[in-house]
Amino acid sequence: MHFAMTDEQSMIVETTRAFVERELYPHEALVERTGHLPREIIQEVKAKAIEAGLYAANMPEEVGGAGLDTLTWLMYEKELGRANYALHWTCVARPCNILLAGTDEQKEKYLYPCMAGEKWDCLAMTEPGAGSDLRGMAATARQEGSDWILNGTKHFISHADIADFAIVFMATGVEETARGPKKKITAFFVDKGAPGFTVRDGYQNVSHRGYTNQVLEFDECRLPSSAVLGEVDKGFEVANTWLGATRLQVAATCLGRAERAFQHAVEYAAERQQFGQKIGKFQGVSFKLADMALELKAAHLLTWEAGWKFDQGTVTEADMSMAKLKATEMLAMVADEAIQIHGGMGLMDELPLERIWRDARVERIWEGTSEIQRHIISRELLRPHGG
Structure with a gap:
């Protein structure tokens, strides 16, 4: 590298x-x-x-x-x-690059209009009772002749208000495995305005103002077989193939916000005077800057290494989880310390710091919580030892 x-x-x-x-x-x-x-x-x-x-x-x-x-x-x-x-x-x-998994006809209808800025997509997996545990989803799709009937609810669906269609994951059966029964999952394209498909306002979020989430409701929503994305009962395979790098995307955007907050902190520490000298001369501030720089550098290296390994075909789930975990937790620390260095001004909306601080909170939750990332990392460490 x-x-x-x-x-x-x-x-x-x-x-x-x-x-x-x-x-x-x-x-x-x-x-x-x-x-x-x-x-x-x-x-x-x-x-x-x-x-x-x-x-x-x-x-x-x-x-x-x-x-x-x-x-x-x-x-x-x-x-x-x-x-x-x-x-x-x-x-x-x-x-969403999962659109690349579509047929030629599906690409013409969904992918290319999104590429041209004529349509927006949204991805619907999360449910009120099933967040990180996708196998626990309760929303279902059953087959009737050549059609599929969708029922259930999805929530926390980002920008579904402006999306022209949703890519929806539904339970379509159960399979027996060595670890017990597991639900089969299938992905579907659902156009806005389809009978039985309703988009409702979601929740007010303290993070990312202007970035909306909605509730999607399906009540006997009938779709043709051509709406299936990938293969029936193979929704997890589609998701795992095309959505693997989303954790790295979260990590990368966190790096950008952390860098912006850090730069504000450095400049303020170099300019602000208290007790006859620049506050950056005080060890209480200078050590904060050193720790922020260290954490930011570590998160950069983990994220860039995972991205490089992704292209080499050698990336592991733990690599991506480490990058996501480190970058999101680093952002929280850097944003908080940047505000501390600025004092009261850090919480005023004249600066972007209070926004970055608020926005940082959701990053440790979506695309897999910090706890889920730690589970993935530890599982990969223990698996060779039979754990």
């Missing part, structure tokens, strides 16, 4: 950072104040992102994306992560 960025990586980082500072930062105050991202801002910034070549950059070249390798994609995600989440995720959309 080479630690220096290539010329291409440097160009992508510089272009993305400049776009974030020029096109996203100016809208942050409005979104934070109102908790709403106006559609006109979405359309305006989306058009600029498409023109800049940053829209859907996570996807392969053959479908119109930038074709970035995983490590370079994570560098791009880190720069986007500096901004308010609703702004960068909605205006500079990265369609």
Whole structure:
């Protein structure tokens, strides 16, 4: 693994950072104040992102994306992560790469419109009674002739309010395994407006203002067999094949926010005077900066290594869990310490620190809690020893 960025990586980082500072930062105050991202801002910034070549950059070249390798994609995600989440995720959309698992007909209907910015997707797995335990999902799909009938509820579904369709995972049977019965899972495309499919407002979230979540309800929602994504009863295989790097994406965006908070802390410590000297001269502040730099560097290295190994085909579940765990917990620490260095001003909305501090909390929950990540890591350590 080479630690220096290539010329291409440097160009992508510089272009993305400049776009974030020029096109996203100016809208942050409005979104934070109102908790709403106006559609006109979405359309305006989306058009600029498409023109800049940053829209859907996570996807392969053959479908119109930038074709970035995983490590370079994570560098791009880190720069986007500096901004308010609703702004960068909605205006500079990265369609879910599970769309690549679709048939040619499904790609024409769902993938390519998302790539062009004509449609948005959303991914529906989580249920009120089944979060990290996807095998515990209660929502079902049963077959009637050549059709499928969906029933149940999904919640915490990100930006389903603006999505044109949902990729929904449903229990479609039970299989016997050495560890007992397990549910079979199938993925479906469900268009907004389909009979029996209702999208309701979700919950008010302290993190990521403007970034919405909804409740999806299915009541005898009838779909044709052409709506199945992948194979029947093979939903876990589809998810595991295409969604593996999402933990690294979370880690990368956390790096961007942590870096922004850290820079504010360094600059403030170098400028603010108390008791006749710059506060950075006081050991109580300088040691905080040293610890923040150390944790940020460690999270960078874990994330970049996992991204590099992903492209080599050698990445493990533990590699990705370590990166996600370290980056999310590091962000919480850096955001908190940045506020401590600023004192009362750190909690004022003139600075992005209070937002970064609030936003950091959800990162240790979604895409697998910190406890789940520790379970994955320890399981991989113990498995060779029969544990």
